[in-house]
Amino acid sequence: MASPAASGARSRLRPPEVLSWRMAGGRDRAGGSLRTVPGFDHHDPGLRDVAARAGVSLSTVSRVVTGRTQVSDRLKQRVLAAVAELGYRPNAAAQALVSGRRSSIAVMARNTTRFGYAGTLQGIEEAASAAGYAVMIAVVESDDPARISAAVDQVLSHSVAGVIVIEFDDVGRATLEAVPDSLPVVAAAGAPSVERTRPHVYLDDDLGGRIATEYLLSLGHRTVHHVSIPSTRPDSGRSRGWRRALEAVGAEVPDEVPALYSPESGYGAAQSLLDDPSVTAILCGNDELAIGVARALAERGRKVPEEVSVVGFDDQPFARMWLPALTTVAQDFTELGRHAFALLEQWLRTGAVPADAVIEPRLVLRESSVPPSLG
Amino acid sequence: MASPAASGARSRLRPPEVLSWRMAGGRDRAGGSLRTVPGFDHHDPGLRDVAARAGVSLSTVSRVVTGRTQVSDRLKQRVLAAVAELGYRPNAAAQALVSGRRSSIAVMARNTTRFGYAGTLQGIEEAASAAGYAVMIAVVESDDPARISAAVDQVLSHSVAGVIVIEFDDVGRATLEAVPDSLPVVAAAGAPSVERTRPHVYLDDDLGGRIATEYLLSLGHRTVHHVSIPSTRPDSGRSRGWRRALEAVGAEVPDEVPALYSPESGYGAAQSLLDDPSVTAILCGNDELAIGVARALAERGRKVPEEVSVVGFDDQPFARMWLPALTTVAQDFTELGRHAFALLEQWLRTGAVPADAVIEPRLVLRESSVPPSLG
DNA sequence: TTGTATGCGTTATCAT
DNA sequence: ATGATAACGCATACAA
Numbered sequence: 164m165a166s167p168a169a170s171g172a173r174s175r176l177r178p179p180e181v182l183s184w185r186m187a188g189g190r191d192r193a194g195g196s197l198r199t200v201p202g203f204d205h206h207d208p209g210l211r212d213v214a215a216r217a218g219v220s221l222s223t224v225s226r227v228v229t230g231r232t233q234v235s236d237r238l239k240q241r242v243l244a245a246v247a248e249l250g251y252r253p254n255a256a257a258q259a260l261v262s263g264r265r266s267s268i269a270v271m272a273r274n275t276t277r278f279g280y281a282g283t284l285q286g287i288e289e290a291a292s293a294a295g296y297a298v299m300i301a302v303v304e305s306d307d308p309a310r311i312s313a314a315v316d317q318v319l320s321h322s323v324a325g326v327i328v329i330e331f332d333d334v335g336r337a338t339l340e341a342v343p344d345s346l347p348v349v350a351a352a353g354a355p356s357v358e359r360t361r362p363h364v365y366l367d368d369d370l371g372g373r374i375a376t377e378y379l380l381s382l383g384h385r386t387v388h389h390v391s392i393p394s395t396r397p398d399s400g401r402s403r404g405w406r407r408a409l410e411a412v413g414a415e416v417p418d419e420v421p422a423l424y425s426p427e428s429g430y431g432a433a434q435s436l437l438d439d440p441s442v443t444a445i446l447c448g449n450d451e452l453a454i455g456v457a458r459a460l461a462e463r464g465r466k467v468p469e470e471v472s473v474v475g476f477d478d479q480p481f482a483r484m485w486l487p488a489l490t491t492v493a494q495d496f497t498e499l500g501r502h503a504f505a506l507l508e509q510w511l512r513t514g515a516v517p518a519d520a521v522i523e524p525r526l527v528l529r530e531s532s533v534p535p536s537l538g
Numbered sequence: 539m540a541s542p543a544a545s546g547a548r549s550r551l552r553p554p555e556v557l558s559w560r561m562a563g564g565r566d567r568a569g570g571s572l573r574t575v576p577g578f579d580h581h582d583p584g585l586r587d588v589a590a591r592a593g594v595s596l597s598t599v600s601r602v603v604t605g606r607t608q609v610s611d612r613l614k615q616r617v618l619a620a621v622a623e624l625g626y627r628p629n630a631a632a633q634a635l636v637s638g639r640r641s642s643i644a645v646m647a648r649n650t651t652r653f654g655y656a657g658t659l660q661g662i663e664e665a666a667s668a669a670g671y672a673v674m675i676a677v678v679e680s681d682d683p684a685r686i687s688a689a690v691d692q693v694l695s696h697s698v699a700g701v702i703v704i705e706f707d708d709v710g711r712a713t714l715e716a717v718p719d720s721l722p723v724v725a726a727a728g729a730p731s732v733e734r735t736r737p738h739v740y741l742d743d744d745l746g747g748r749i750a751t752e753y754l755l756s757l758g759h760r761t762v763h764h765v766s767i768p769s770t771r772p773d774s775g776r777s778r779g780w781r782r783a784l785e786a787v788g789a790e791v792p793d794e795v796p797a798l799y800s801p802e803s804g805y806g807a808a809q810s811l812l813d814d815p816s817v818t819a820i821l822c823g824n825d826e827l828a829i830g831v832a833r834a835l836a837e838r839g840r841k842v843p844e845e846v847s848v849v850g851f852d853d854q855p856f857a858r859m860w861l862p863a864l865t866t867v868a869q870d871f872t873e874l875g876r877h878a879f880a881l882l883e884q885w886l887r888t889g890a891v892p893a894d895a896v897i898e899p900r901l902v903l904r905e906s907s908v909p910p911s912l913g
Numbered sequence: 914t915t916g917t918a919t920g921c922g923t924t925a926t927c928a929t
Numbered sequence: 930a931t932g933a934t935a936a937c938g939c940a941t942a943c944a945a
Contacts, residue, residue: 207694207720209938220916225940232941235914256631257938260921266584266676266941267696275663276656283874287652288677292689297696299642299674302663314667319582320630321642321672426859451855458859480826481856484801484833546924584922600924610930613944639924680934 171402208249214243228253255297265324267297271314271338272329277424278449278479279496283329283351286500288511294508299323306337315341325507327351327500330363336395347510351503353400355519362510364503364520371492371524372404375446375474378526380408383534384444384472386415390422390432392448394478401448401476401492420451422465429455437463443471449473450482450491451473457485458533472532487530495522541845584626591620603628630672640699642672643882647704647712648675648688651822652799652872653854658704658726661739661875669883674698681712690716702726702875705724706821711770722885725762726878728775730894737885739878739895744766746867746899747779750821755783757909759819759847761790765797765807765831766852767823776867797827804830812838818846818910825850825857825866832860833904848909862905870897 210228214221219238226232228243234242245251257269259265270287274280284300291298299321303314315338318326325347328339335352339361342348348361353368379387386409391402398406402419409416416419422432429452436442437459447453457467468474468487475482478493499522508518577825585603589596609617620626634640637831640854645662659675674696678689690713693701700722703714704706710727714736717723723736723755728743754762761784766777773781777794782792797807804827811817812834822828828850832842842848843862850857851869852896862870881892 165921210940211938221938221941222917223915226915229940238915252691252695254635254697254938256634256697257921259631260629260635260937261939262941263921268587274660275650276653276660278651281651281656285649285677288675292677292692295692297674297676297692299672300663301672302667307919316627317667317670317672320627322629322631347940380868383695426855430859454856454859458861462862480801481829484805484829486836486861585924596922597924597932597934598924598930601931604924606924608930613931629922632937633924635939636922636924637937761927 174213195239207254208251209254209397210251213242213245213251214225216249257320265322266295267299267321267323268300268504269318269321269323269326271301271303271318271326271335271342273303273332273334273338275300278451278477279331279494280329282496283398283500283503286502287327287351287504288498288500289497290501290504290508294504296324296504303334303338306334308341311338311341312376314338315343319343319346324347324511327503327507332393332395347507347516349503349507349510349517351499353395355521357396362506362517362519364499364506364522366494366496366522367500367524369404369407371476371494371526372401372406372446373408374404374409374526375476375492375525376405378528379444379446379472379474379532380412380414382444382472382532383439383536385535386417387418387444387446388417388436388442390420390429390436390445390447390452392422392452394423399430401446405446422448424449424451425499426451426455426458428452430459432456435461437465444474444532445471446474446476448476450477450479450489453489453531454481454485455493468531468533472535474532478527482527483529485531490529490532491527493525493527495525498522550589552718554691575761582629583626584629585626588617588624588626589622589625592616600671611774619903624648634697640697641670642674642696642698643879644674644676644693644696644701644702646676646678646693646701646710648678648707648713650675650708653852654706654828654869655704657871658875658878661872661877662702662726662879663875663881664872665876665879669879671699671883678709678713681709683712683716686713686716690718693719699886700724702878703881707768707770722882722891724882724892726844726874728770730896732771737881737892737894739874739881739897741869741871741874741897742899743775744779744782746901747776747781747821748783748871749779749899749901750851750867751780751783753903754821754847754849754907755787755789757819757847757907759910760816761792762819762821762822763792763795763803763811763817765795765811765823765827767797767799767827776821780821797823799824799826801826801830801833803827805834807831807896808834812840819849819907820846821849821851823851824874825852825854825864828864828866828906829856829860839842843906843908846911849907853902855901858904860906865907868902869902873897 173472189423197239208466209219211223213224224242226268227234255266288298301314301318330350330352350363352365356363376387389405420432422428433456453473457473475489475491479493482489482491509517585596585599589599599617602609602614632643663673676689676693703725704891705714705725705727720887725738727738727740731738751762764780769775795807797803808831828848850864850866853866857864884892
């Protein structure tokens with residue numbers, strides 16, 4: 164099953180044809196040899212160079228640099244001095260090779276620019292770099308198995324310590340499944356793990372959809388319409404919470420209006436709701452959808468919130484400044500990312516598979532939602 | 539000069555204390571040895587394993603895998619089969635170590651979530667992964683030299699082929715200067731290189747500010763006010779274009795109102811403009827500032843665009859759906875990123891330092907800007 | 914405490 | 930065309 168398609172294997176076996184920068188011939192370090200491009204035959208100083216400079220053995224340098232073994236203060240000082248003078252930097256590739264100690268992690272995601280994805284990535288990066296890990300990012304564009312497999316190969320080739328998959332959509336879900344469990348993998352998601360196989364840190368989208376819907380119902384709306392973003396799996400996430408909340412009180416469950424992520428998409432999706440007088444409240448899958456919906460409403464002359472309440476999801480920066488300011492379900496994506504890394508790091512450190520963790524959504528009441536009676 | 543501060547040297551010398559996953563003892567591959575955590579003593583198959591499986595020498599496998607030398611079809615097939623069966627993946631660390639061939643690049647940036655930064659990153663990632671490079675991201679939070687130095691060390695430790703610095707702000711500028719020129723570095727920026735030392739791909743922010751201002755003036759506004767984002771250097775970028783355009787026609791140059799990047803920041807900055815009747819047009823450093831400004835205006839009862847025209851920068855997705863739809867200077871950040879990588883890749887391939895390149899801004903006319911007479 | 918020697922997975926050089 | 934073998938830079942088991 165993990166056996167990659169021929170094309171995938173092919174592509175992954177072809178590293179980029181990059182010219183080596185060490186254009187100087189042979190073994191002469193610090194060479195005065197002729198160089199095509201100035202400044203590019205530098206050998207970065209290595210343990211050996213530092214050792215020579217400090218007049219100690221290579222392994223002594225290694226010891227002070229890694230700090231794993233005791234070294235006399237006298238030598239330690241000499242080594243540290245040499246390190247500073249030469250500008251020595253450990254070679255992570257060599258370290259990984261010899262010790263198996265990996266100092267980078269990978270983040271796999273379908274997208275890195277949309278609000279939630281970018282925020283999660285930021286949280287991960289923040290926590291990872293604070294812990295001394297480098298972050299490699301791999302965007303998986305489609306759920307084409309060959310593409311996914313290529314991305315996974317790319318990541319695994321670079322011997323990362325672990326992987327965090329952003330599983331906000333079906334591509335993320337497929338990616339998560341494609342990563343072999345020969346290394347620690349945690350998911351940053353919108354719902355807990357279904358198969359209970361990989362640890363998940365998740366925003367409770369289901370709960371978010373539920374509280375938003377319950378709030379709208381509590382305002383007096385007979386039902387709540389819903390313009391949705393694509394979901395990770397059928398009947399999951401925000402839409403599921405919306406549906407459950409409606410069903411729980413026996414309210415009518417209107418057809419879900421599926422959209423994508425963009426404002427335009429929301430604008431288009433809203434068309435089907437514009438002329439229906441029973442539409443007094445619309446829950447949108449994200450804030451961008453919400454402003455598209457709001458514009459469509461306004462163009463049709465239906466006032467927000469007097470005639471129709473609109474609620475978003477995410478609490479993007481513009482939501483607070485919108486006219487009217489947008490009621491929305493705030494999500495702490497950055498915290499999600501930080502927490503995902505924390506789990507991974509714990510796994511790495513202890514060797515024990517961590518448990519799922521959840522980040523609670525928070526309903527932020529603003530101007531775009533009011534009781535229907537005001538219409 | 540490149541000699542790092544003591545603290546910097548210290549931190550960079552301490553790799554994360556990660557447990558090795560090869561918990562199995564000794565040299566026994568494919569071991570049935572006891573494992574603390576199931577599935578984690580796997581040795582990934584190596585050239586040696588493939589060679590054994592295919593019944594050829596290690597170097598033959600290497601040759602078919604790299605494709606650099608001729609191998610008979612018969613052996614090639616055997617090797618390919620073994621590769622597929624074993625799920626062999628080349629070890630990038632070992633490749634980099636022995637051949638100096640690097641298969642990853644690094645992106646250094648102050649931020650990865652804001653629109654322009656995220657878009658640029660996306661473009662880079664897209665192009666890089668298409669070319670077979672992995673992308674490592676390093677966020678540089680402040681211009682504290684120690685932080686910058688630590689980030690640079692982190693990146694260089696991982697033997698990247700080259701670096702792209704997103705130079706949209708002063709931290710980016712400092713970062714660019716901190717990266718040694720022992721490897722190829724290109725900047726993705728908002729203006730051309732000043733010192734002409736490192737190749738720049740840039741969005742012409744100066745031009746963007748100019749065309750937006752000229753447009754507003756052409757509408758009949760006596761002058762244009764300006765709420766600005768932080769700039770890379772004094773009198774640079776968008777603000778500079780604005781100022782130049784005003785000066786060029788002898789229009790009054792109002793005090794620049796400095797802000798940050800957020801809508802709230804724009805809202806706050808706008809306060810000083812609210813009661814000034816001479817304010818009929820406001821150019822904002824980005825779209826988020828623009829909506830903050832617009833809200834402040836609305837709260838004070840000044841209608842947009844009838845009384846005050848508002849123009850943004852970037853063309854974020856919400857700009858088109860704003861009420862009124864936002865006139866703005868569109869920037870192709872993704873293209874900027876793609877182009878930055880293209881330059882780096884060219885440099886890597888040819889060894890020749892590439893020339894600067896520019897991405898033109900584009901003024902998008904929408905509803906938020908009208909002639910002042912309409913007020 | 915310090916130094917010497919071995920090998921991590923791969924490419925490249927040298928034979929064959 | 931193919932197979933041995935020597936590095937690459939580093940951590941570590943072992944010797945001193």
